[in-house]
Amino acid sequence: KTYSVAAIPGDGIGPEVMSGTLNVLAAAQKQFGFSIDLTTYNAGAKHYLQTGELWNPQLTEELRGHDAILFGAMGDPAVQPGILERGFILAMRQEFEQAVNLRPVKLYPGVATPIAGLTPERCDLVIVRENTEGAYVGQGSTIHANTPQTVAVQESVNTRQGISRVVEYSFKLAMSRRKKLTLCHKKNILIEAGKLWQDVIDQVSELYPEVEVDYVHVDAMCFHLPVSPERFDVVVTDNLFGDIITDLGAVIQGGLGVAASANLNLDGGAPSMFEAIHGSAPDIAGKGWANPVGAILSGAMMLAHLGEERAALAIESAAVSVVRELPALAGPGMGKNTTGIAEDIARLISDD
Amino acid sequence: KTYSVAAIPGDGIGPEVMSGTLNVLAAAQKQFGFSIDLTTYNAGAKHYLQTGELWNPQLTEELRGHDAILFGAMGDPAVQPGILERGFILAMRQEFEQAVNLRPVKLYPGVATPIAGLTPERCDLVIVRENTEGAYVGQGSTIHANTPQTVAVQESVNTRQGISRVVEYSFKLAMSRRKKLTLCHKKNILIEAGKLWQDVIDQVSELYPEVEVDYVHVDAMCFHLPVSPERFDVVVTDNLFGDIITDLGAVIQGGLGVAASANLNLDGGAPSMFEAIHGSAPDIAGKGWANPVGAILSGAMMLAHLGEERAALAIESAAVSVVRELPALAGPGMGKNTTGIAEDIARLISDD
Numbered sequence: 179k180t181y182s183v184a185a186i187p188g189d190g191i192g193p194e195v196m197s198g199t200l201n202v203l204a205a206a207q208k209q210f211g212f213s214i215d216l217t218t219y220n221a222g223a224k225h226y227l228q229t230g231e232l233w234n235p236q237l238t239e240e241l242r243g244h245d246a247i248l249f250g251a252m253g254d255p256a257v258q259p260g261i262l263e264r265g266f267i268l269a270m271r272q273e274f275e276q277a278v279n280l281r282p283v284k285l286y287p288g289v290a291t292p293i294a295g296l297t298p299e300r301c302d303l304v305i306v307r308e309n310t311e312g313a314y315v316g317q318g319s320t321i322h323a324n325t326p327q328t329v330a331v332q333e334s335v336n337t338r339q340g341i342s343r344v345v346e347y348s349f350k351l352a353m354s355r356r357k358k359l360t361l362c363h364k365k366n367i368l369i370e371a372g373k374l375w376q377d378v379i380d381q382v383s384e385l386y387p388e389v390e391v392d393y394v395h396v397d398a399m400c401f402h403l404p405v406s407p408e409r410f411d412v413v414v415t416d417n418l419f420g421d422i423i424t425d426l427g428a429v430i431q432g433g434l435g436v437a438a439s440a441n442l443n444l445d446g447g448a449p450s451m452f453e454a455i456h457g458s459a460p461d462i463a464g465k466g467w468a469n470p471v472g473a474i475l476s477g478a479m480m481l482a483h484l485g486e487e488r489a490a491l492a493i494e495s496a497a498v499s500v501v502r503e504l505p506a507l508a509g510p511g512m513g514k515n516t517t518g519i520a521e522d523i524a525r526l527i528s529d530d
Numbered sequence: 531k532t533y534s535v536a537a538i539p540g541d542g543i544g545p546e547v548m549s550g551t552l553n554v555l556a557a558a559q560k561q562f563g564f565s566i567d568l569t570t571y572n573a574g575a576k577h578y579l580q581t582g583e584l585w586n587p588q589l590t591e592e593l594r595g596h597d598a599i600l601f602g603a604m605g606d607p608a609v610q611p612g613i614l615e616r617g618f619i620l621a622m623r624q625e626f627e628q629a630v631n632l633r634p635v636k637l638y639p640g641v642a643t644p645i646a647g648l649t650p651e652r653c654d655l656v657i658v659r660e661n662t663e664g665a666y667v668g669q670g671s672t673i674h675a676n677t678p679q680t681v682a683v684q685e686s687v688n689t690r691q692g693i694s695r696v697v698e699y700s701f702k703l704a705m706s707r708r709k710k711l712t713l714c715h716k717k718n719i720l721i722e723a724g725k726l727w728q729d730v731i732d733q734v735s736e737l738y739p740e741v742e743v744d745y746v747h748v749d750a751m752c753f754h755l756p757v758s759p760e761r762f763d764v765v766v767t768d769n770l771f772g773d774i775i776t777d778l779g780a781v782i783q784g785g786l787g788v789a790a791s792a793n794l795n796l797d798g799g800a801p802s803m804f805e806a807i808h809g810s811a812p813d814i815a816g817k818g819w820a821n822p823v824g825a826i827l828s829g830a831m832m833l834a835h836l837g838e839e840r841a842a843l844a845i846e847s848a849a850v851s852v853v854r855e856l857p858a859l860a861g862p863g864m865g866k867n868t869t870g871i872a873e874d875i876a877r878l879i880s881d882d
């Protein structure tokens with residue numbers, strides 16, 4: 179089987195972790211008998227500075243033809259904050275209806291977590307973040323700007339349809355795991371949005387009587403997640419809260435070096451996108467200090483999504499073995515450079 | 531000097547920690563030569579279930595006459611979530627213009643933090659949360675309810691005046707500390723609100739050229755706060771982000787047992803309110819397992835606010851000594867019960 183994959187390496191350490199990921203995917207193709215037809219696209223800060231191009235209709239149509247998108251990282255100090263985020267990443271998530279942002283929070287053996295006494299057995303959950311609406315619509319209005327009376331109204335727009343698809347996905351995911359689902363929101367304050375989220379949860383839960391359903395306020399989540407991650411299996415939440423608590427999840431699992439994510443289109447109308455959680459880290463670009471494991475595990479999530487479950491599992495377990503031996507998860511203390519880590523993982527897969 | 535203070539013990543462990551706090555305040559009065567004229571008010575879940583009363587005009591007028599309000603905790607499983615929060619706590623914050631929610635994040639020596647390797651020297655910051663507006667206005671609208679087309683819009687309303695008073699307070703606070711101020715927001719996404727926050731920061735910072743100003747996205751804050759709290763001195767943020775990151779702050783400083791807060795009215799038109807960060811914890815009420823230190827430190831913040839700085843410092847240092855000897859920060863393992871801990875602190879103050 180052949181999959182058509184678009185690679186967007188982007189900026190900073192993006193191209194470095196991308197090349198490591200492609201190495202590993204090459205080994206997986208040989209070993210598991212599928213093939214990837216890869217097209218690389220120029221996009222990101224450098225490209226924007228040269229051409230003025232962000233997300234645009236032509237690129238949209240080209241990308242739409244692929245089975246999946248592998249994404250490196252975007253960003254550069256020379257580009258104003260917000261431009262690439264809204265002008266590319268969010269545009270892609272929204273235009274391709276990548277409804278679900280899936281972020282596993284898994285502590286791998288040997289990885290140093292900053293949480294005292296935390297063990298891998300206690301830390302294996304998945305955060306499902308709504309990825310297309312909520313506060314991320316970026317809408318609002320400002321009146322009386324530049325006067326003492328300025329009022330800025332910021333809106334969060336939530337639709338039953340948008341919430342439902344994420345909630346249904348979460349229940350299915352919970353059925354394949356420990357059958358526990360937690361809604362994370364702030365429904366005592368965000369009354370309108372919270373009512374709709376809880377309403378959808380209540381309705382969908384009737385179809386999944388085996389799944390135990392729970393609710394935790396987002397502030398309480400920040401309190402519980404670091405010290406009792408074992409309380410959680412699948413956590414479903416809105417776009418903004420998801421942005422916040424997944425960073426906390428990344429802390430717990432030992433930092434951005436290993437955190438992976440998927441941006442899933444669920445209706446088949448456009449490709450899904452897979453990216454490490456870290457950014458472009460311009461300060462360490464070119465040094466070989468970036469850990470490619472977050473990107474490589476995102477590649478494994480892509481394979482799982484494409485139906486290559488066995489290859490995905492092989493990559494994950496090879497990555498776990500290699501990570502276990504690293505003295506640090508990023509920087510000069512890693513013991514190996516970006517390429518070396520990817521090669522080790524590729525070798526383990528080939529030896530399988 | 532005599533201060534008129536309103537005590538609202540509330541529910542669950544609220545009355546227990548309140549009585550411990552009053553013990554300590556009694557010792558401080560003797561030692562430092564001021565006096566507190568205390569009036570206790572019935573309010574909270576039990577009172578609401580009996581009388582149907584929440585925040586109301588008569589109570590408002592009575593409370594308004596006091597110099598400060600000491601608050602225990604509110605909440606009971608028999609009262610629907612949201613009722614007391616919006617019907618009392620938020621009503622008070624808003625009606626009394628308690629513009630600033632001040633939450634120190636300080637790791638005391640001997641307190642077990644879940645963050646591996648964190649030391650008290652590295653963890654001493656203050657979070658200043660805007661306390662009257664933003665998403666906490668609770669406004670929005672839902673259309674097509676109970677249909678597949680439901681849309682729920684939730685609004686965050688931010689005013690220059692509301693933000694300015696908090697930002698000015700924060701700069702002053704930074705001047706009395708390490709002269710570093712960090713704005714925490716998500717201005718790349720919440721564009722309208724973020725622009726106004728940054729604008730106010732930029733303007734006020736011109737009056738405080740000595741204060742170093744920084745910006746961190748709320749998601750990145752969740753990433754940095756647990757592992758490098760030493761990066762932060764004064765963090766100023768909006769109501770919702772403040773709610774979230776202060777819970778994370780409480781984790782870092784060793785849990786809710788010691789976390790204190792102040793809800794400050796800055797214009798003198800109404801009293802400020804002081805409360806521990808923990809809730810009513812109905813599951814452990816009546817057992818003597820509640821740690822009163824969060825409430826006692828909130829009492830110390832009240833004294834500092836009233837101008838009794840020396841008494842406030844004496845309470846803090848007595849609490850620090852007692853906390854250092856506790857084997858656990860809450861529950862049966864504390865080694866002492868609620869009353870015992872308060873008595874120890876009171877005794878240390880009297881021995882001063």
Ligand SMILES: CC(C)[C@H](C(=O)O)[C@@H](O)C(=O)O
Nearest residue numbers: 263264267268421718719749
């Ligand atoms: C880059 C930024 C727009 C993005 C977000 O806010 O969603 C990032 O923080 C993330 O979590 O993927």
Ligand SMILES: CC(C)[C@H](C(=O)O)[C@@H](O)C(=O)O
Nearest residue numbers: 366367397615616619620773
């Ligand atoms: C009780 C609740 C309304 C409150 C809030 O959300 O502000 C609490 O979480 C807090 O942080 O004081």
